[in-house]
Amino acid sequence: MIGWLLATAGTAALGSIFPLVNIELYLLGIVSTVDGISWWAVGLAAALGQVAGKTLFYFAGKGGFALGERLRKRIEAKRRGRWAAWFEKFHRRTEERPWWGLGVLCLTAVPGIPPYSLMCFLSGAAGIPLLGFLAASLVGRGLHFLIVAGAPELLHWLPAALGS
Template structure:
C-alpha cells in the first residue's frame, strides 16, 4: 500500500502526463483516488494536480512561443503565410496584447471549465505571446479551482444522499 507521499507523487506524475498527453485523464485518476485512497485534504490534492498540470502545459506554451525546439516532424515549413487566416491570427495576437483582462479571463475560464480546451488555449497563449506570469497565475488558479471542486464532489454527493 502506498503512503500519502507516494500517492501525491504519483498524482503529480499523472497530472503532468495528462497535461502533455490529453488522452490520459487526471480527472478519473483524482476521483478514483478520492473514493478509494487514504484521507488526503482536498486542497493538497488540488494543489499537487494544479502544479503538475501547469508544469505540463508550460511545455505546450513554450513550444508555441518557440522556446522549445520541436522535432522536425512537428515543425511547419518556413514559408511565409498570407491571407485571411494570417490576418485573423495577427489581429488576435494584437487583441491579446491590448486586452490583458480579457485574455486573463479567457485563460481562467478555460483552466476551470476546459471550454475552450485548456491544452489548445495553452498553445494559443504561447503563440499570442501572453506574458508567462499571466499564463501561470490564471492557469494555476483555474486548475486549482477545477480540481478542488473535483476532490470535494464525491464527499459532497455522498453527504447529500
C-alpha cells in the same frame, strides 16, 4: 500522503502531454479509495502537475521548440484562414489589454473548453507573460480539479444536507 500527492502531480503532468491519461478519473479513484488523503490537497497537486506540463505548450507557442516554429509558420502561411484570423484577433486584444488575455486563459482553464492545450499554445504565441500564464492557469485548473476532487465528498454530504 506525500507519495500520493507527488504521484498525483506526476500523473497530471503526464496527462497534460498525453491526453490518454485521464487525470479526472485518477482523482476520483484516489479520493474515493485512499483513506487519510484530503480532496483539496489532491486537487491542488493535480493543478500544479497539469500546469507544469502545459507550460511546455506555452513555450512551444513562444517558439521555444521546433514544434512551435513549425506551427507558427503554418499559421503565417494560412493568414487568410479562419483560425489565423481568430489568432490575430486574440493576439491584438491581448497586446491591447493583457488582463483580457489572462482572463480568457483562466476561464478556459476551468472547464478545459475550448481545448486548454490550444489556449496554452496561443498564450505563448500571443506574448502573455510567463508569470501571468502560470497564475491564470493555476487559478483556473485549481478550480477545475478542486471541483472534480471534491465531488465524492459533496455526494456524501448532499443527502444529509437535503434531509434524506
